[in-house]
Amino acid sequence: MDDQSHQRKATATEMAHIEGIIGRILQIGVAVAAVIMLFGLILLLMNGGNGGYPAGHQPTTINAIIDGTIALKPYAVMMVGMFCLIMTPVLRVVVSIYAFYKEHDTLYVWITSIVLVILCISFVIGHTV
Incomplete structure (x- = not known):
């Protein structure tokens, strides 16, 4: 077996491993988000439908979400679940960059x-608007 063939086989094996990691990231990310959202829903039901904030208000800043989660406010906990769900594909993009880099x-x-970069800009724009 020549060096190029050996290198291609090693690259293919590594890429299969990275694809498995990407799949696992998506599975774990969705599962974690679902568990957090379910926990927030249970808190909401235990509080009689009161999300921990005045009617029509939800935590929208990082600090408000963190503070609300520490205080076990249902809406804040569910926002953490949504954040995890949103960050799952972003993490997939980061891992994909690494995979393409390894493939040269x-x-x-x-x-x-x-x-x-577009995803990051959209987060900043979405946060400021």
């Missing part, structure tokens, strides 16, 4: 990096 696929490293 520069074009896709750049494209996926641009997607990550």
